[in-house]
Amino acid sequence: DTGVSQDPRHKITKRGQNVTFRCDPISEHNRLYWYRQTLGQGPEFLTYFQNEAQLEKSRLLSDRFSAERPKGSFSTLEIQRTEQGDSAMYLCASSLGSSNEQFFGPGTRLTVL
């Protein structure tokens, strides 16, 4: 257990539905990252926050994706109008400052039918 938690661990949804995932980072960590991982690939960066500010978004983050970290603590990742191609593991990580020692949560596995 790294101290980073994600909820839910698994989500099955039908195409076109909206889904929201939550990440609770290690409490003193000010940076929070979202990654997506598909089978056989390494994690791919989606976006990251420093405190409540969203500092960078990947081109992978289409308009259907939105992430928030309203109080600089937990974060949510919402996917609207899900597509089968959104099926993946969504990983959250946190770090202290700009350290590249990131602590990852267990991930949320999304299956879009």
Place this chain on the structure above:
Amino acid sequence: DAKTTQPPSMDCAEGRAANLPCNHSTISGNEYVYWYRQIHSQGPQYIIHGLKNNETNEMASLIITEDRKSSTLILPHATLRDTAVYYCIAGLRTPLVFGKGTRLSVIA
């Protein structure tokens, strides 16, 4: 971030040292080398990082060549629990850029 090249898979006998190579020939002078691993169905786990000097911690040793174009992660006494995908990352800026890594299988 510098591109890294790793073998797709390796086997290691339990109790022996596992030596995982990584090529990062385009690494720049201020970029670090990081190693993470991912055990099946878990999130990646930080192992170690270094800049120029060799590094050791409770999990592994990192040997970086003098020209910094390659490195080796050493697990001194591999156990079955070390079976995982190992990612070598060379970079400076956040966020991490993962490749496909090396799938290490530790065999009893």
